Amino acid sequence: MNTVRICHLYPGELNIYADRGNIAVLRRRLEWRGHRLDVHEVGVGARIPDDADMYYLGGGQDRDQIVVAGDLATTKADALHRAVADGSVILAVCGGYQLAGHGYTGVDGTRMPGIGLLDADTTAGPTRLIGDVVITVEVAGAPLTVVGFENHAGRTTLGPGSVPFGTVRHGHGNNDMDGTEGAMTNRAIGTYLHGPLLPKNPQLADLLLGWALEHATGAQVPLAPLDDALERQAHRAAIARVRERGSA
Amino acid sequence: MTIVPRGPSLVLARGIGALSRGLGRGGGTSVPGRVLLRLRPQAIQELGGGLPRGSLVISATNGKTTTARLIGSCVAATGWRTVSNRAGANLVFGVATALLDGDATRPKPEFGLFEVDEFALPEVVARLAPRVVVLMNLFRDQLDRYGELEAIADSWARMIARLPTSTTLVLNADDPAVAALADDAHPRLFFGIEDPTTALDALPHAADSIRCRVCAHPLEYARVTLGHMGSWRCANCGAARPVLDVAARRVTLSGTTGLDLELSTPVGDISAHIALPGVHNAYNATAATAAAIALGIDRATIGPALASAEAAFGRAERVSVAGREVVLLLAKNPAGANVTVQTVLLDPAPLHLLIALNDRTADGKDVSWIWDVDYEPLIERLGDLVVSGDRAYDMALRFVYAGLDRGRIRIEPDPARALDAALAHLPEDRPLYVLPTYTAMLGLRSILVERGVASAYWDHG
Numbered sequence: 001m002n003t004v005r006i007c008h009l010y011p012g013e014l015n016i017y018a019d020r021g022n023i024a025v026l027r028r029r030l031e032w033r034g035h036r037l038d039v040h041e042v043g044v045g046a047r048i049p050d051d052a053d054m055y056y057l058g059g060g061q062d063r064d065q066i067v068v069a070g071d072l073a074t075t076k077a078d079a080l081h082r083a084v085a086d087g088s089v090i091l092a093v094c095g096g097y098q099l100a101g102h103g104y105t106g107v108d109g110t111r112m113p114g115i116g117l118l119d120a121d122t123t124a125g126p127t128r129l130i131g132d133v134v135i136t137v138e139v140a141g142a143p144l145t146v147v148g149f150e151n152h153a154g155r156t157t158l159g160p161g162s163v164p165f166g167t168v169r170h171g172h173g174n175n176d177m178d179g180t181e182g183a184m185t186n187r188a189i190g191t192y193l194h195g196p197l198l199p200k201n202p203q204l205a206d207l208l209l210g211w212a213l214e215h216a217t218g219a220q221v222p223l224a225p226l227d228d229a230l231e232r233q234a235h236r237a238a239i240a241r242v243r244e245r246g247s248a
Numbered sequence: 249m250t251i252v253p254r255g256p257s258l259v260l261a262r263g264i265g266a267l268s269r270g271l272g273r274g275g276g277t278s279v280p281g282r283v284l285l286r287l288r289p290q291a292i293q294e295l296g297g298g299l300p301r302g303s304l305v306i307s308a309t310n311g312k313t314t315t316a317r318l319i320g321s322c323v324a325a326t327g328w329r330t331v332s333n334r335a336g337a338n339l340v341f342g343v344a345t346a347l348l349d350g351d352a353t354r355p356k357p358e359f360g361l362f363e364v365d366e367f368a369l370p371e372v373v374a375r376l377a378p379r380v381v382v383l384m385n386l387f388r389d390q391l392d393r394y395g396e397l398e399a400i401a402d403s404w405a406r407m408i409a410r411l412p413t414s415t416t417l418v419l420n421a422d423d424p425a426v427a428a429l430a431d432d433a434h435p436r437l438f439f440g441i442e443d444p445t446t447a448l449d450a451l452p453h454a455a456d457s458i459r460c461r462v463c464a465h466p467l468e469y470a471r472v473t474l475g476h477m478g479s480w481r482c483a484n485c486g487a488a489r490p491v492l493d494v495a496a497r498r499v500t501l502s503g504t505t506g507l508d509l510e511l512s513t514p515v516g517d518i519s520a521h522i523a524l525p526g527v528h529n530a531y532n533a534t535a536a537t538a539a540a541i542a543l544g545i546d547r548a549t550i551g552p553a554l555a556s557a558e559a560a561f562g563r564a565e566r567v568s569v570a571g572r573e574v575v576l577l578l579a580k581n582p583a584g585a586n587v588t589v590q591t592v593l594l595d596p597a598p599l600h601l602l603i604a605l606n607d608r609t610a611d612g613k614d615v616s617w618i619w620d621v622d623y624e625p626l627i628e629r630l631g632d633l634v635v636s637g638d639r640a641y642d643m644a645l646r647f648v649y650a651g652l653d654r655g656r657i658r659i660e661p662d663p664a665r666a667l668d669a670a671l672a673h674l675p676e677d678r679p680l681y682v683l684p685t686y687t688a689m690l691g692l693r694s695i696l697v698e699r700g701v702a703s704a705y706w707d708h709g
Contacts, residue, residue: 018619021619063459067459151614195614199646208336230648230659231643
């Protein structure tokens, strides 16, 4: 049995898109294989270790994100930078993705600084980009289809320090222009996909767990296959919904 | 733009509405109003302004329809002839259609009672200039359509700043975002629940307004009753839950069938048995009492009128199907679903559940909210679970990751088959609790209507 330690950052502030669903999936998929997840919830003001196996940042309402942005820079940014360099896994979703980049410029020009874990920068657009999303992710050898839902006003563009997390097949992605979705540097991932992300994408969940176990143990830990029939059905239903609605 | 004179506008809009209903094309609740406002943009002001007893508008994320029904019962008991919109037709066009239809009845209505969508509220209120505005709660709901809570609260604050000073505000003191809407310009009544036995152990996960509206500092709660509602204060700026004008001093929940309420009010104490279950209906009845008092309705009328009100369409509505009882409990967002889960848990026997999740426009296309609902306490109380709807597999996964054995979940995306599957496993003396999203509720209800066990949409007031 191995234990994966995850820092869930700001669960009280950044939780608007059912982020705890992602944590539940990580926990159960470890437990079903005889491992365990140790969740360390960290709020405003507290410092964090730089050696956790995983860090999770969700999305919040605008007011909460402003509170979090200041705290992230002062009490957590340094540890997160060291953790990314050391191969810890970071999953930052929606608002958390924007904060993990360089920052967010609002419609009125105000700037909310991010912490630059990802080479991504975000500017508010004139409309919200909302709807089902299907992307192809190529970080695991074979291409992986990932489904989710997006709802963001920000348009994100990537610099050379990050690669896109995925390629948009349906939906808007980073900026509705260049066909990219999300950003990745080392094992730090930012994405607009919620739904939540992991329940309907079990292969992605296992990819992240494999990385986290590798960080925890210093070796590759094989993950036993699970009965994912329901997960695959839900995944297929989400893709069928995109086709029915014809949203692209 | 040409403005058509009033008389011809009404006749034309009515004619087109009759045509639309006659063709069975649906839209009977919005098309006439849409036509009317196209021909005569000031029609709501004119028809609403012509009601001698004025109007009342109610809005909330949860509880609009039931509370409008409870207020309607009080108003009917007073004898006022009332025009109201139908549940679901709660945008500007729905209100216009109701006024248009009301204007054609003889004798003409005296009073307007309208439940209005949170987003459409500022426009409806600006046109109607109601006597009373009832604001009950703001919860996370359909984020894909509406953006976030703060934006709605801000739009309500701007709306109130423009209201005539003669309008009375009826505000939920227990919801920090709603209580903060009070200003010095308008008369107001604060309502809330004072009974400490209604307290939850902790803030539910889905709690929304946990920061102060004034200074953004995290709020402290002496007591939480539902979602983020309860007895709150801000240690930083001193903002706190206002003193209640209409207070539910005692709330006694009687299982899944009803509740007893003892209220303190400015006009004296009121007691009532409400034939609707759960603490959310205690809020609805308390809000309705405050609204009735704001309208000047006699104290002695209110209790019996609340007691005689029946469940609204799909909201704790009970239907008998082949000798079995089916209870429809609309559950369309985290706060509503949480309180529905808490309500069915009041039934001590093993629970037979049909949970139906759709993701159509009226439901919200983003189904991530189900992960914010605390379904976990249901697992050890479960007799049988059928999941249904467009996103049945998402709901099944929610229970799998809550810890329910995969083999115990029966999945029937088709609603008629799901209903049959659930009824087939239902013991004779047990009710089936159906927890549908909005369009899933409409779908299941139309199946019940086809089977002759529920009354059709048009029969429902």
